[in-house]
Amino acid sequence: MSGPTGRAGRGRRPVGQLGLDLLNGFIAALQTAFGAFVPAYLSGQGWTQAQIGFVLTAETIASMLSQVPGGAYVDITRHRRLVLGLSVAGAALSALLIAALPYHLPVLLALLLHAVAGSIMSPAIAAVTVAMVGRRELGERLGRNVRYASIGSGAAAALMGLAASVLSERAVFVLAVLLAVPALWALWSLHPRRQRRRHGGAVAPTDATEPQGSVKALLADRRMQVFCACVTLFHFSSAALLAVAAAEVTRRAGLRAGLLIASFVIVPQVLVALASPLAGRMAERIGRRPILVLGFASLPLRAALFAMIDDPFLLVPVQLLEGVASAVYGVMLPLVAADLTRENGRYTLSLGVFGLAGALGAALSTAVAGVIATAWGVKAAFWTLAAAGMVAVLLVLIAMPETRVRPPPKPG
Amino acid sequence: MLDSLGAFLSHFGAWPGIAAGRGARAALLPAVLVVLMMVPLVGMGLARAQVAGAGAGAGAGAGAGEPEMVALMGRRLFGPAGEELGRLVDMLTDADGRPLAVVVDVGGFMGIGTRRVALAWSVLRFVREPGAVRLAIDIDPDRVIAAPEYRPGEAASIFNPTAGR
Numbered sequence: 001m002s003g004p005t006g007r008a009g010r011g012r013r014p015v016g017q018l019g020l021d022l023l024n025g026f027i028a029a030l031q032t033a034f035g036a037f038v039p040a041y042l043s044g045q046g047w048t049q050a051q052i053g054f055v056l057t058a059e060t061i062a063s064m065l066s067q068v069p070g071g072a073y074v075d076i077t078r079h080r081r082l083v084l085g086l087s088v089a090g091a092a093l094s095a096l097l098i099a100a101l102p103y104h105l106p107v108l109l110a111l112l113l114h115a116v117a118g119s120i121m122s123p124a125i126a127a128v129t130v131a132m133v134g135r136r137e138l139g140e141r142l143g144r145n146v147r148y149a150s151i152g153s154g155a156a157a158a159l160m161g162l163a164a165s166v167l168s169e170r171a172v173f174v175l176a177v178l179l180a181v182p183a184l185w186a187l188w189s190l191h192p193r194r195q196r197r198r199h200g201g202a203v204a205p206t207d208a209t210e211p212q213g214s215v216k217a218l219l220a221d222r223r224m225q226v227f228c229a230c231v232t233l234f235h236f237s238s239a240a241l242l243a244v245a246a247a248e249v250t251r252r253a254g255l256r257a258g259l260l261i262a263s264f265v266i267v268p269q270v271l272v273a274l275a276s277p278l279a280g281r282m283a284e285r286i287g288r289r290p291i292l293v294l295g296f297a298s299l300p301l302r303a304a305l306f307a308m309i310d311d312p313f314l315l316v317p318v319q320l321l322e323g324v325a326s327a328v329y330g331v332m333l334p335l336v337a338a339d340l341t342r343e344n345g346r347y348t349l350s351l352g353v354f355g356l357a358g359a360l361g362a363a364l365s366t367a368v369a370g371v372i373a374t375a376w377g378v379k380a381a382f383w384t385l386a387a388a389g390m391v392a393v394l395l396v397l398i399a400m401p402e403t404r405v406r407p408p409p410k411p412g
Numbered sequence: 413m414l415d416s417l418g419a420f421l422s423h424f425g426a427w428p429g430i431a432a433g434r435g436a437r438a439a440l441l442p443a444v445l446v447v448l449m450m451v452p453l454v455g456m457g458l459a460r461a462q463v464a465g466a467g468a469g470a471g472a473g474a475g476a477g478e479p480e481m482v483a484l485m486g487r488r489l490f491g492p493a494g495e496e497l498g499r500l501v502d503m504l505t506d507a508d509g510r511p512l513a514v515v516v517d518v519g520g521f522m523g524i525g526t527r528r529v530a531l532a533w534s535v536l537r538f539v540r541e542p543g544a545v546r547l548a549i550d551i552d553p554d555r556v557i558a559a560p561e562y563r564p565g566e567a568a569s570i571f572n573p574t575a576g577r
Contacts, residue, residue: 043486
């Protein structure tokens, strides 16, 4: 937020906030095409399951491999907005390729391009956010990022689902390409010279924008290691839950399951959209740890409830817990990373490391839960995820320190 | 030309006090490489599309008496009331090539919660419609969606409600 911080400045809503809101929203919307619609589209184009599985696995691996290099690149580049713009363009190009050339090699390359673009996009958005608002009210601003990302992806999912059934799955990817235009326009509107012209204040200073500490020291920082483990456990405990539960709901409810599963997805998204800025504000006011504990605690609770409750309709309100976890995670990850890299400035590198840790946790979650569900049943899988969630909560409670830095009290 | 392009693009990324020209050019290089990569891909894709188009044209032009061709993979499957159940993802035959079953991804919402079931070949109905052939089944969709999950190699996982008659 430009201009004076503190009470006097809080009432104003600079246009830069809107630009950042829209940027997050449209980028999330663009990314929605790549989640659910790629397998369906390729299936409709006559791809075999083996071929689809191959390109999706290749994309996942590429994404994991590019997390850390992507984060490192965003750190050392001095043109973070340009790089962000290029990565959005890259994602749009990827969607264009998929829509225009649904054949093996183009789709494979498109998905690889998308993976790399995504690894650059996420940290770049965080870096641009920190540069825009500084560290004083970072929590709330990050909460707004998460809010608008949730709104963007929710609206896009609805729109793209409609386009897929009314037009064709290909239309989804054309839509994704079109969404890049407002995203890039929103990015353009964040140019500092235009900001200053609008409300005449300098951008708030940050602690260290350029990387200066040693990478080894960063990785040896115990807080980094603990938080990495927390991130991995978070994803391990959470990622596979919905997939396993949804398959079970489909088995029980048949055709009506579609609506139920849609509710499973929508309820947390709504909660995230509503509560994320609040989570960010609380993290600034009362500290990171309480919010982290709250978010992490909802994981084992949710998994346990899924294991204990049979009626799928009752599971819909349980998904509120996923909303809590997602809101907390979405805000706290970039916030804690900013805290931990305050001195050494390697912010997006740490985001890349956490991204890799999370991706590994998610992959493990899917694999392990799948095996357990097949061998010992769905409830066993849920209890396993709940146990992992408990470990995560305990780790946060015992080993994760408070990372908030209280500003020194003003003299007089 | 690259200079003015760099200057234009520097509006996206010029941090205060930092000259953008050279840096923007450096950031542009990967973008140029990506675009260059696309040229052979587009060429390949166009060639492929031409072949596919020729094939489809030959099929559509087949006169009466020639067998129609129905491509199965990725085709949608419909229930008795016309509701969409899912998509065909595989086909199973016995060792002599006689069709045994089709494997279908059914149910769920936008890919979440879809189940993979194998339906016996006898359950399929090929419904002729003007200009197309529709794959359908006559049995209750909920039974299909609740059928046991398809396990490759296990004949018992093929759902066949008409067996034993």
